[in-house]
Amino acid sequence: MANEENTNVEELKLDDARRVKVLSPGMLVAKRFFRNRLAIIGMVIIIIMFLFSFLGGALIPYSQSQVFYRTEEMKKDYAGATYINDYLLYEDKDAEIPSDLYSKSILAITKKQAVVETRGGGSLALRPLAGDSYIIYSAEEIKNPRAMKSQERKDAAAESDNYFEYDDVSYIFDDATGKELLYRVSEMAVICKLSFTPFSEETKLGYDFYKGALLAMSEDDKKFEFDGASYTIQQDGEATAMVLAEDGSDYVYISNMNMNSVIGGVFLTPDFKETAALAIEEGKESFEYTNADGETDTYLLSEKSGQHLIARNQETRVIDTYASPSKEHVMGTDANGMDLLARLMYGGRISLMIGFVVVFIEMLLGVIVGGISGYFGGWVDNVLMRLVDVIYCIPSMPLYLILGSIMDHYRATPTVRIYMLCVIMGSIGWVGIARIVRGQILSLREQEFMVAAEATGVRVSRRIFRHLVPNVVPQLIVFATMDLGAVILAEATLSFLGLGIKYPAASWGSIINAVNDSYVMTNFLFVWVPAGILILLTVLAFNFIGDGLRDAFDPKMKR
Amino acid sequence: MKKFLIRRILISMILLVFVSMIIYGIMRCMPASFVETKAMQLAEKPGAKSYEEWLEQLNASYGLDTGIIQGYFTWASKAVRGQFGDSWNFSQPVLQKFSSVIWYSFALSLAAFILEIIIAIPAGVAAARKQYSMTDYSITVFALIGISLPSFFFATILKWIFAVKLNWLDLYGIVGRMHQQLSPVGQMLDMAQHMIMPVITLTIVSVGSLMRYTRTNMLEVLNSDYIRTARAKGLPENRVINRHAFRNILIPIITLLGGTLPSLFGGAMITETLFQIPGIGYTSYQCIVAGDIPFVMFYMLFSAVLILVGNLIADILYAVVDPRVRVN
Numbered sequence: 001m002a003n004e005e006n007t008n009v010e011e012l013k014l015d016d017a018r019r020v021k022v023l024s025p026g027m028l029v030a031k032r033f034f035r036n037r038l039a040i041i042g043m044v045i046i047i048i049m050f051l052f053s054f055l056g057g058a059l060i061p062y063s064q065s066q067v068f069y070r071t072e073e074m075k076k077d078y079a080g081a082t083y084i085n086d087y088l089l090y091e092d093k094d095a096e097i098p099s100d101l102y103s104k105s106i107l108a109i110t111k112k113q114a115v116v117e118t119r120g121g122g123s124l125a126l127r128p129l130a131g132d133s134y135i136i137y138s139a140e141e142i143k144n145p146r147a148m149k150s151q152e153r154k155d156a157a158a159e160s161d162n163y164f165e166y167d168d169v170s171y172i173f174d175d176a177t178g179k180e181l182l183y184r185v186s187e188m189a190v191i192c193k194l195s196f197t198p199f200s201e202e203t204k205l206g207y208d209f210y211k212g213a214l215l216a217m218s219e220d221d222k223k224f225e226f227d228g229a230s231y232t233i234q235q236d237g238e239a240t241a242m243v244l245a246e247d248g249s250d251y252v253y254i255s256n257m258n259m260n261s262v263i264g265g266v267f268l269t270p271d272f273k274e275t276a277a278l279a280i281e282e283g284k285e286s287f288e289y290t291n292a293d294g295e296t297d298t299y300l301l302s303e304k305s306g307q308h309l310i311a312r313n314q315e316t317r318v319i320d321t322y323a324s325p326s327k328e329h330v331m332g333t334d335a336n337g338m339d340l341l342a343r344l345m346y347g348g349r350i351s352l353m354i355g356f357v358v359v360f361i362e363m364l365l366g367v368i369v370g371g372i373s374g375y376f377g378g379w380v381d382n383v384l385m386r387l388v389d390v391i392y393c394i395p396s397m398p399l400y401l402i403l404g405s406i407m408d409h410y411r412a413t414p415t416v417r418i419y420m421l422c423v424i425m426g427s428i429g430w431v432g433i434a435r436i437v438r439g440q441i442l443s444l445r446e447q448e449f450m451v452a453a454e455a456t457g458v459r460v461s462r463r464i465f466r467h468l469v470p471n472v473v474p475q476l477i478v479f480a481t482m483d484l485g486a487v488i489l490a491e492a493t494l495s496f497l498g499l500g501i502k503y504p505a506a507s508w509g510s511i512i513n514a515v516n517d518s519y520v521m522t523n524f525l526f527v528w529v530p531a532g533i534l535i536l537l538t539v540l541a542f543n544f545i546g547d548g549l550r551d552a553f554d555p556k557m558k559r
Numbered sequence: 560m561k562k563f564l565i566r567r568i569l570i571s572m573i574l575l576v577f578v579s580m581i582i583y584g585i586m587r588c589m590p591a592s593f594v595e596t597k598a599m600q601l602a603e604k605p606g607a608k609s610y611e612e613w614l615e616q617l618n619a620s621y622g623l624d625t626g627i628i629q630g631y632f633t634w635a636s637k638a639v640r641g642q643f644g645d646s647w648n649f650s651q652p653v654l655q656k657f658s659s660v661i662w663y664s665f666a667l668s669l670a671a672f673i674l675e676i677i678i679a680i681p682a683g684v685a686a687a688r689k690q691y692s693m694t695d696y697s698i699t700v701f702a703l704i705g706i707s708l709p710s711f712f713f714a715t716i717l718k719w720i721f722a723v724k725l726n727w728l729d730l731y732g733i734v735g736r737m738h739q740q741l742s743p744v745g746q747m748l749d750m751a752q753h754m755i756m757p758v759i760t761l762t763i764v765s766v767g768s769l770m771r772y773t774r775t776n777m778l779e780v781l782n783s784d785y786i787r788t789a790r791a792k793g794l795p796e797n798r799v800i801n802r803h804a805f806r807n808i809l810i811p812i813i814t815l816l817g818g819t820l821p822s823l824f825g826g827a828m829i830t831e832t833l834f835q836i837p838g839i840g841y842t843s844y845q846c847i848v849a850g851d852i853p854f855v856m857f858y859m860l861f862s863a864v865l866i867l868v869g870n871l872i873a874d875i876l877y878a879v880v881d882p883r884v885r886v887n
Contacts (some may be wrong), residue, residue: 038700386570390577395862397828399585401847402855406589489709493829496711515715518730522723532712539707547703 029474032552039548045541049534053348062339064346065504068329069337070320073313078299079268081259081280081308084193091189092207095138098122105136105191114162114174115139115183125172125185127163130218133192135163135211137185139172147171148182190214197253197270205252213243213254240277242270259310276301280308322524332526335514336503344530347506351538354422355488359480361426366433367476371464373434374441385438388431396428400490404499414505421500425487436479440472474553481546485539492535508535560878567874571867575860579638582859583631586852587623593647593850594621621647621852634856648851649842656842657857663733664826664838667754671761672823679766680812683773687781688800698770705767714760714833721756728756731835757834761827772815776808783807810881818873821865 023031033039057064087109089102098104098118108116108126115125125139147153147166153173156164162172163185172183190211198205212224213233222233231251235241243252253270257277261268272289279287279301290296300311319337323329331340373384403424407417444450445468453467494500495509502510511531515521521528598613608616618624622633637644643653686698722730729735733753734746741749780786781804789803790796826840835841839858846854 038696386574386577389570389574390581393574393578393863393866394581395825395859395866398843398847398855398859398862399582401828401844402585402589405848405850406585409589485707489707492709493711496709497829497832509709509711512709512712512715518723521715521719525719528712528715532709532715535709535712536704536707539709540703543703543707547699 029552033548036548036551038544039552042541042544042548045537046545049348049352049538049541053345053352057342057345057349060339060342060345062342064343064506065338066342067337068320068323068333068339069317070323071315072318074316075300075311076314076316077262077309078266078312079259079261079276079310081257081276081310082306084195084256084258087191087193088195089189089191090207090210092187095186095188097188098124098138101136101189102191105134105189109134109191114172115181123183124188125162125174125183127161127172129192129214133190133194133214133218135187135214136189136191137170137172137183138188139183139185142182142184144171144182144184148173148180187211193256194254195256195258197255197259197268197273199250199252199270203252209252213241213252217241217254240274242274276310322520322527325526331530332524334511334527335517335520340511340527340530343506343511344508344534347501347508347511347531348534348538350418350501350505350507351488351491351509351535354418354425354491355484355542357422358425358429358487358491359484361422362430362433362483363476363480365427365430367437367465367469367472369430370434370437371441371469374438375445375460375464375468377442381438384434388434391428392431394428397490397493399428400424400494401497401499404494404497408499414502417500417502418505421491421494425490429483429487432483433476433479436475437469437472440475441468444468444471474549478546478550478553481542481549485542485546488535488542489539508532564871564875567871571871574867575863576635578863579635579856579860580631582856583634584627586850586855587627587630589850589852593852594618594623596849597647638856638860643857644853646846646851646854648846648849648854653854653857656854657839657861660837660842661824661826661839663836664831664840665823667757667761667831667836667838668823668825668827670754670758671765671827672819674758674762675766675769676816678762679769680773683770684777684800684805684808686770686774687777690778695774698774702767702770702774705763705765705770708764710760710764710829711833713763714756714830717756717759729753733836753834754836757827757830757836760830760833764830769812769815773808773812776811777804780804780807813880814873814877817876818869820872821869825862825865 087106091097098120100119104116104118104124115123117123123139125137127135129135150166152164152166162174164171170185172185174181192214196205196210209226212226216222216224216233224231230246232244233241234244240256241254242250243254245251250270253273255273255277259268259273259276275287275289284301286298286300288296288298297312302309320333321335321337323333325332329339331344334340334343369384373381407420412420450467453463491500492509495507496513498513500509501507508531512528515528594617598610598617601613602610622630645651646653646656649656682698686695689695718730721728733750735749738746738749786799786804789799826838828840828844831838831840832844843855843858
């Protein structure tokens with residue numbers, strides 16, 4: 001318009017101010033392209049995607065396969081406690097023990113007999129102590145009226161004991177059957193429903209200690225001696241007691257409960273046992289205990305068929321799966337506790353890279369085959385185009401799936417899979433480009449400029465790739481842009497089906513793969529929605545650009 | 560015409576031979592995972608033979624003990640006679656399995672196809688009538704979104720909305736839980752209900768290209784001289800569009816649609832798999848994953864035939880619909 005007006009002006013000079021602005025064809029295309037709003041939107045989206053994936057991936061402090069943990073308060077079983085229902089036997093190492101000592105003792109206790117016979121032909125006698133405890137002796141019946149009538153025996157009977165010593169010999173008498181029988185006895189063991197827990201793990205207790213403690217518990221002075229040291233018993237309840245050493249420090253804890261830690265390597269201190277036993281006796285649901293290091297923990301008690309469980313709230317480190325978006329993880333975390341934003345960025349790298357590499361391979365193959373086929377025609381064309389037809393006939397998605405499962409079988413590493421995927425998709429997708437190139441070149445090669453090229457003696461390869469192919473470039477660019485979108489889509493679909501990019505490498509498709517678990521689909525939208533939107537936006541942007549380019553290259557369509 | 564047809568069919572036959580060769584070769588590269596898995600299972604049974612013995616026996620019975628080339632000719636000589644063998648994965652004849660699942664795929668594809676035509680053609684025409692208007696932009700954007708939508712993502716969104724949030728439809732499958740108790744009509748409706756989401760997915764994903772194709776062709780037609788003539792005569796715009804222009808865009812559209820007709824039988828592998836519709840696509844997907852060579856061979860060949868037939872139909876229609884084109 002402007003130059004038409006200029007021609008009407010009389011003095012027409014070709015100075016700079018009046019020079020008609022002539023745009024090169026390339027510039028014209030660019031101008032038309034940048035006028036297309038959709039194409040601009042597409043460009044912006046693609047630039048953002050590149051920044052997001054490549055720059056974002058470099059800036060984000062996390063890597064794509066970094067696993068995050070969180071600490072969680074978890075109720076963990078700490079110890080178990082049961083009342084001791086069975087008699088425990090503590091044997092004297094020096095005595096000769098009959099093989100059926102335990103069963104015969106139980107028999108005697110339940111039948112309330114003081115003396116029973118053992119299988120070996122001997123007898124054993126029981127001396128009851130306080131709190132369901134007994135001392136077991138091997139017994140031999142004798143007649144000793146002098147001993148029978150002694151003051152010692154009367155004292156014992158007065159204390160409702162059946163044991164006495166006379167002339168440095170130990171006796172047990174039994175008058176339950178009406179006849180007064182006397183036995184000469186020697187100690188073998190003690191039997192009771194109590195457990196002994198020493199305060200320090202090194203303390204070793206012997207038979208004499210058990211006997212002494214049990215005796216002391218049933219006597220008034222609560223004192224006994226063992227290994228040259230004297231101990232005092234401090235009774236808490238009927239069946240729990242603390243043995244104090246000479247200096248008044250806690251030495252051994254005696255209880256009618258069996259308490260064992262369920263965690264390996266934990267030694268339950270008598271102190272703890274005492275606290276726990278008291279709490280259980282009082283029927284509490286929880287108790288507090290301060291350990292030697294001064295840390296106070298709350299312990300929870302529960303009872304299940306006689307078994308008391310002591311549990312503790314403990315901080316445990318667990319993988320931070322499906323964490324909701326937060327300051328730390330802007331997009332949350334996925335099933336493996338990996339940061340989703342980082343995975344989206346790295347996945348974008350892979351998706352974009354695969355798109356470009358595949359399209360490059362397609363271009364290379366398609367242009368070479370199409371160019372040769374179109375230029376030479378004849379049987380070369382026929383053979384090459386039949387090859388194109390064959391590949392075109394093979395349904396691509398099932399083929400990708402088959403090749404994907406072959407890679408599965410050979411356990412290809414994620415990196416190998418990425419390269420293989422590029423090669424496979426590239427070597428199948430080129431046929432469309434070959435057809436376009438061939439079709440164009442078939443008509444172009446008949447034009448005058450090709451006659452001129454031939455006349456000037458240009459090499460064949462140069463004629464094809466320097467004179468013919470550049471004329472196809474506009475169609476190629478449009479096709480390639482659209483194809484980029486299609487390739488990214490195909491890769492995403494493959495990865496979604498689990499046959500493309502695999503863990504730990506990320507891809508947008510494999511991130512959405514999480515929806516195969518319907519629980520994730522329903523409850524963790526932040527896991528799969530962003531990846532889907534990214535795929536959609538990227539493919540859409542490539543289509544916008546391709547569309548804009550087509551319009552820009554081919555302005556015929558304008559009205 | 561006859562000569563052209565015969566030549567095309569002969570070429571197609573040769574193509575099929577090569578296609579089947581390539582696919583067979585690739586399938587045999589899949590290191591017989593199906594047989595290995597089965598041998599593993601059989602060997603675990605109490606008192607069974609060892610894994611190696613089973614593997615040998617199964618390889619022999621499945622015809623995998625021969626070389627690839629010999630195996631191919633064994634397979635091809637049977638396939639020519641229409642014997643595609645038994646599907647390993649489903650333990651029934653391939654053709655029987657195929658005929659029992661194909662109609663689900665066909666119904667699904669047909670419904671989507673019809674919907675696609677109903678939506679795409681009017682929309683494409685409307686977009687072309689007012690090029691660069693708001694209508695045009697929104698239709699173009701819609702079409703491009705459809706093309707760009709990953710079907711698995713769209714299907715998941717549909718599931719989330721209709722199955723999870725609204726609870727109107729089932730997540731998966733072709734029949735509901737109460738299917739057996741329903742009357743025949745009820746059973747039909749039950750199946751139709753399960754087809755809703757797959758059909759929507761397929762339609763939205765594939766409607767874009769037809770829409771754009773219609774728009775491009777309509778633009779071309781509207782630029783032609785006879786439209787200018789019609790307008791110059793003073794015909795109302797509606798008549799110009801609906802009579803003069805529309806009839807002319809039917810030529811490319813019918814050619815295109817005719818070419819896609821065979822693919823209605825091809826099944827939609829991804830969509831069917833997502834919704835577990837037991838059509839040919841889902842069945843083949845299962846077979847591919849399991850390494851079921853007979854079924855996959857059949858399916859791939861079947862798909863190749865569909866593509867070839869589609870091309871042939873398109874070429875024929877091109878000549879039939881437009882008398883200006885001469886077949887040569």
